[in-house]
Amino acid sequence: MSDEAVKSKLSPIYRYKDLERHAQKKLSHEVFTYIQSGSGHEETLRANEEAFKKWKLVPEFLQDVSTRDLSISVLGQTYPSPFLLAPVGHLGAAHPEGELAVARAARGKQVPYVASTVSTYTLEEIADTLGDTPRWFQLYCSKDPELTVSFLRRAEKAGYSAIVITIDTPALGFREADLTNQFFPVREGYGSANYFQDPVFRNRLDVTPEQNRAAAIDELVNITFQPKLTWKDLAFLREQTHLPIILKGVLHPNDAKRAIDYGVDGVVVSNHGGRQLDGAIASLDALPKVAEAVNGRIPILFDSGIRRGPDVVKAMSLGADAVLIGRPYVYGLAYNGQAGVEEVLSHLLADIDTTLATAGKSSIRACQAPEFVQHLSNS
Numbered sequence: 001m002s003d004e005a006v007k008s009k010l011s012p013i014y015r016y017k018d019l020e021r022h023a024q025k026k027l028s029h030e031v032f033t034y035i036q037s038g039s040g041h042e043e044t045l046r047a048n049e050e051a052f053k054k055w056k057l058v059p060e061f062l063q064d065v066s067t068r069d070l071s072i073s074v075l076g077q078t079y080p081s082p083f084l085l086a087p088v089g090h091l092g093a094a095h096p097e098g099e100l101a102v103a104r105a106a107r108g109k110q111v112p113y114v115a116s117t118v119s120t121y122t123l124e125e126i127a128d129t130l131g132d133t134p135r136w137f138q139l140y141c142s143k144d145p146e147l148t149v150s151f152l153r154r155a156e157k158a159g160y161s162a163i164v165i166t167i168d169t170p171a172l173g174f175r176e177a178d179l180t181n182q183f184f185p186v187r188e189g190y191g192s193a194n195y196f197q198d199p200v201f202r203n204r205l206d207v208t209p210e211q212n213r214a215a216a217i218d219e220l221v222n223i224t225f226q227p228k229l230t231w232k233d234l235a236f237l238r239e240q241t242h243l244p245i246i247l248k249g250v251l252h253p254n255d256a257k258r259a260i261d262y263g264v265d266g267v268v269v270s271n272h273g274g275r276q277l278d279g280a281i282a283s284l285d286a287l288p289k290v291a292e293a294v295n296g297r298i299p300i301l302f303d304s305g306i307r308r309g310p311d312v313v314k315a316m317s318l319g320a321d322a323v324l325i326g327r328p329y330v331y332g333l334a335y336n337g338q339a340g341v342e343e344v345l346s347h348l349l350a351d352i353d354t355t356l357a358t359a360g361k362s363s364i365r366a367c368q369a370p371e372f373v374q375h376l377s378n379s
């Protein structure tokens with residue numbers, strides 16, 4: 001049987017656990033663990049999913065839900081899907097076509113894509129593959145401000161329409177599983193494309209990455225994260241680009257207020273999928289207070305723990321304007337490349353659509369209502 005015939009025989013996957021299992025079968029133990037695991041004791045990883053169970057939806061019926069609108073508006077743009085693809089690095093470890101397979105799937109479904117700094121393909125290659133699909137660029141501010149500015153210029157040129165600065169990663173989380181396996185995707189070179197192609201990065205090296213790959217990787221590992229970064233640097237970054245800046249990793253309402261003070265255009269309430277500070281508050285539990293602090297002044301995005309349609313709707317009713325998904329699409333990629341990502345996206349879109357119908361809502365925007373959710377402790 002040809003590869004195509006085998007692919008067409010795969011039965012559809014609806015359950016998240018099945019998706020995870022199918023991905024696991026395709027990956028080495030180290031790579032699967034890197035994707036699936038969280039930091040430390042994985043308290044936050046578990047809390048992210050558990051938090052959704054503490055909120056219950058309260059539907060209202062007889063509303064004419066014969067047509068349903070899943071589109072959202074963020075930063076003056078309308079997107080047909082209420083979720084975006086979260087920035088996930090090193091996707092070449094999950095599938096040889098990595099981010100390009102994801103980009104093709106995103107293009108087919110018109111789901112916006114947030115490309116990671118530490119991608120296996122360059123931001124330019126991803127942009128070319130995306131065509132006119134909306135895209136944002138996630139930036140890790142490195143120790144070299146010139147390199148950071150170079151990434152900004154490249155992202156602007158390649159048609160990215162917002163910069164997502166990840167603030168929860170002054171250092172990588174203490175990931176016990178990866179430490180046990182001695183698996184570090186940066187060391188494996190899966191996140192080097194944007195750096196190795198960059199003139200500023202290349203200038204820092206004595207010899208080119210092609211001549212001495214190990215030395216180039218060492219330099220990359222050295223400079224990827226900047227633990228000295230503060231709000232003052234944000235003022236500098238703000239001056240460097242006209243693109244909207246979104247801070248990813250906000251959990252404390254004070255950070256949301258500071259973000260507004262520093263002219264930031266949006267925030268992502270996120271704990272990096274439970275991969276950074278273990279013991280951190282579940283992302284969904286942090287959302288209501290951040291929403292109160294922001295009070296509609298800038299858009300709020302949300303991620304960490306979204307697995308199915310009702311999760312999207314719960315986050316929106318608690319104050320999110322849009323959400324991001326991480327692991328679900330990465331598992332789709334691992335299990336069946338572009339087609340696997342397409343399957344995950346189709347099923348999530350269908351689930352959201354059905355969630356609207358069965359909740360008596362004709363649009364995702366109508367879900368942005370606090371009375372639509374109730375916390376178990378108040379019931």
Ligand SMILES: Cc1cc2nc3c(=O)[nH]c(=O)nc-3n(C[C@H](O)[C@H](O)[C@H](O)COP(=O)(O)O)c2cc1C
Pocket residue numbers: 034035036048086087088089116117118138166248270271272273274275303304305306324325326327328330
């Ligand atoms: C394998 C993996 C790699 C990730 N790489 C990045 C990254 O490069 N930049 C970033 O800001 N977030 C990164 N994240 C975090 C995601 O953007 C997102 O916050 C998280 O996956 C959301 O949680 P979920 O996986 O429960 O949906 C990564 C997550 C995973 C699972």
Ligand SMILES: O=C(O)C(=O)c1ccccc1
Pocket residue numbers: 089118172185186191224272275
């Ligand atoms: O795995 C991650 O979550 C991640 O964001 C990352 C980024 C750079 C290097 C290693 C991991």
